Amino acid sequence: MMFAAHFISKIDENMSVLKMPIYESGYWDLKPDEAECLKGGRAYFHQTKQDSSYIGGKVLDWRKEETDAAHSERIVFTFEADFDGRGKPWRGRDHSMAWWSGLVSD
Structure with a gap:
């Protein structure tokens, strides 16, 4: 089973191009096992x-990346952007404080 996750990330906030179409996005307060479940899956x-x-x-x-933030150990994802990554509706956790969807099946 492949997993996906949706993140709240303002355009250009903690997003950098490594070499088109490869990007990095961070710094996410996820557990390493959650990040590992997304490897090979999709991020939106x-x-x-x-x-x-x-x-x-x-x-x-x-x-993993050390930051000055609370829960200082954060996750940075490397992903290959594609056309199918645009225009997707939010799926998963949707309460007012949710900044990520949790793992959802893709």
């Missing part, structure tokens, strides 16, 4: 839960 990035995804694609890899 939205401005808000009400907006369709503005970018998304296949998750190629992830790594």
